[in-house]
Amino acid sequence: MDGLPIEVVIKILSYLNSYDLMQFCNSFENYSYILQEKDVIRIVDFSGKFGTQNIHLCKYISTNLNCNYIKVLNISYIYWIPSQDLRRLIKKLENLEILYAISTKLGIKDKDIAEYTKLKKLAISVEDNQFDHSTVIASKNLKNLKSLCLKVEQKMEEYNGIYLFFRDLKQLEELWIFDEVESTCRINYGQIAVLLNNLKKFVIKSKTVLPYYDFGYTGLIKVFECKRRESATELVYEKVVAKSEGMKPSIFEPAENDYERSWQIFQNLHKDISYGPKESQIIYLTKSIKEVYFEDLNFCHTIILCNSKYIDAALKILSFKNSSKLKRLSFRSCLFQNHTGNIKEELTSGFKRSRKGVQVNSAFHPFQTAANNLKNLRELEILTCPGCTSGAVISAFPLIGIFQYLEKLVLEIPLLLDGSFLKEVFTKCQHLESLYLFCKGQNVKFITNLCKNLKYSQNLRHFRLDHKEVPITKLLNGFNEIELKKLLRIFVKCDNLRGADNQEESFSIFMKNNPQLIFCVFVIDGNTKKQNSDLQHTINKFKNGNPAKVFFVKKDVSSFSGVFPMPTAHHDLIFYRTNVAVINIDEF
Numbered sequence: 001m002d003g004l005p006i007e008v009v010i011k012i013l014s015y016l017n018s019y020d021l022m023q024f025c026n027s028f029e030n031y032s033y034i035l036q037e038k039d040v041i042r043i044v045d046f047s048g049k050f051g052t053q054n055i056h057l058c059k060y061i062s063t064n065l066n067c068n069y070i071k072v073l074n075i076s077y078i079y080w081i082p083s084q085d086l087r088r089l090i091k092k093l094e095n096l097e098i099l100y101a102i103s104t105k106l107g108i109k110d111k112d113i114a115e116y117t118k119l120k121k122l123a124i125s126v127e128d129n130q131f132d133h134s135t136v137i138a139s140k141n142l143k144n145l146k147s148l149c150l151k152v153e154q155k156m157e158e159y160n161g162i163y164l165f166f167r168d169l170k171q172l173e174e175l176w177i178f179d180e181v182e183s184t185c186r187i188n189y190g191q192i193a194v195l196l197n198n199l200k201k202f203v204i205k206s207k208t209v210l211p212y213y214d215f216g217y218t219g220l221i222k223v224f225e226c227k228r229r230e231s232a233t234e235l236v237y238e239k240v241v242a243k244s245e246g247m248k249p250s251i252f253e254p255a256e257n258d259y260e261r262s263w264q265i266f267q268n269l270h271k272d273i274s275y276g277p278k279e280s281q282i283i284y285l286t287k288s289i290k291e292v293y294f295e296d297l298n299f300c301h302t303i304i305l306c307n308s309k310y311i312d313a314a315l316k317i318l319s320f321k322n323s324s325k326l327k328r329l330s331f332r333s334c335l336f337q338n339h340t341g342n343i344k345e346e347l348t349s350g351f352k353r354s355r356k357g358v359q360v361n362s363a364f365h366p367f368q369t370a371a372n373n374l375k376n377l378r379e380l381e382i383l384t385c386p387g388c389t390s391g392a393v394i395s396a397f398p399l400i401g402i403f404q405y406l407e408k409l410v411l412e413i414p415l416l417l418d419g420s421f422l423k424e425v426f427t428k429c430q431h432l433e434s435l436y437l438f439c440k441g442q443n444v445k446f447i448t449n450l451c452k453n454l455k456y457s458q459n460l461r462h463f464r465l466d467h468k469e470v471p472i473t474k475l476l477n478g479f480n481e482i483e484l485k486k487l488l489r490i491f492v493k494c495d496n497l498r499g500a501d502n503q504e505e506s507f508s509i510f511m512k513n514n515p516q517l518i519f520c521v522f523v524i525d526g527n528t529k530k531q532n533s534d535l536q537h538t539i540n541k542f543k544n545g546n547p548a549k550v551f552f553v554k555k556d557v558s559s560f561s562g563v564f565p566m567p568t569a570h571h572d573l574i575f576y577r578t579n580v581a582v583i584n585i586d587e588f
Helices: 006-013 018-027 029-036 050-054 057-064 083-092 133-141 160-167 189-195 258-269 277-286 308-319 368-372 391-402 422-428 444-456 472-480 503-513 529-540 568-574
Strands: 043-045 072-074 098-101 121-126 147-152 174-179 201-206 221-227 233-238 296-298 328-332 379-383 408-412 434-438 462-466 489-494 519-524 550-554
Touching (some): 006 029, 018 043, 018 057, 174 189, 189 201, 233 277, 258 308, 308 368, 379 391, 391 422, 444 472, 472 503, 489 568, 503 529, 519 568, 529 550
Parallel strands (some): 043 072, 072 098, 147 174, 296 328, 328 379, 379 408, 489 519, 519 550
Antiparallel strands (some): 201 233, 221 233
16 A cells, blocks of 8 residues: 555545554554544544453553544443543543443443543443432533433442432433343333433333333334343334324235235234334334335244244245345244255155255255345344254255355254354355354254364354353364464353363363453353362463453353353353344444
8 A cells, every 4th residue: 555645545544443453553553644644533443342452452542543533432341441541541532522431440430420521422331339429419510411321230229319310411312221130120211201301312221021111291202112032121212203194004904015915924923023223213204114124134033933924924025125235134943944845855765764964955945045135144143943953944054154244143053953064154254253152952963063163263253152062172172273363252151071081281272372362251060169160270370460351160150140250241142142133232
């Protein structure tokens, strides 16, 4: 790029995220002047960039970037930086208007609020002890704040303080509250809606049982309501004006074409909503589904509906142009069933019989038409259906390789899936960073092929495995064979470790080969306390005093659900829940 005009260089580098831009400028110091350009560093986003663990991030921003140009700062999930360092940085950013600091050491204590007075938009995590008298008094200084997102990260015994906090924030136009803590104590969202009569948008996500809320008297209309599998209750209220009620909602009868008829089947078979809050709002406003280009579709409903009508309707929906911009998709293996007869499982006479679980090579699979339409897919979740174990289902898994831009893959593994398709997926999906695998039974062939093919997953950063028995030496050797050491987080849950005479040695070699690891947690139910204690001692040697590193070996996952010192930034890996067609706090 040395021969290009400065304007062109600035334009090109403005497309890099903050972390990649920092790495680029560190590698090519002659381009460090880019960090002083307004159009490049107006938005500084290091959210979830665990690779910054060895960098004094606050000092880097203060020293290398032109602080006068920074309008937006996103440091969510950077949990290890002391609160005083973060407050000093915010104070130096005199023109800062938007701050995202979910799951950091910042909160809403009076010392924190003193640095928020210039903000128009704030996303922050809170705890029960932060809504004290000093916080309530300090809240009067948040006069510029128009949008606020609060994520409750510790159980509150009572919520009186939160109502006093909102009493002086009547100028708020947008409020998101994520109360994802199991508790018998419940926030009274009706009282908040009354206090904040200028709200134009009110988003609620709660794990407690909520009463029916109708905020029509405040002008807020419910445009999205959902409760996904093992997830929280989600509600979105907005001040919107829909088209005339006299217009026909085209997703209901009479359906005018195959696309609308496919959606009609979904409406008739279950009550769960399949799309996310963005699409829900558009459908509510227009009373039509024909012009909606979906970004999220989730077909994993509470009730498993494995029948040909449901499957054919889902495949048609995915094959239409309205799904061509889909980014996140979740479905059960039902959609891999074959109802067209293109794939046959033949039983030969005599003693030889074709094995149901062996992958079947086929020139064409019914799911391929839908897959070819989903070129923009970034996240994919496939859960098993107990009734779908045919050869057609098994043979469809290699089609995952079609999604070349896939960044996150979640698989619930059928017992008959041998895992040989993983090499093709790792080779073709070069952007794959997150791999979450679940298996309720014991699938030795799949785990063996996983360990064998891990070396092809060159960009893997986040890994989760839940399996009965894990061949620990083979698994860790598989990670050791990856040429590019990018793995940042690993979580393994199992009953037993198999084939490891010396567990400590296998762990020690793995930790030594992956010094970039920030999160390493093994939950091993079958180990004795002594065995887990020895493994804990082994991996602790590699923390090197880094406060960002989280290394644990435990007997059960419940250890992390209370007040255990586990940063909530890693809860997505420990307590996995779907991220498809739900309210995403990162979209605030």
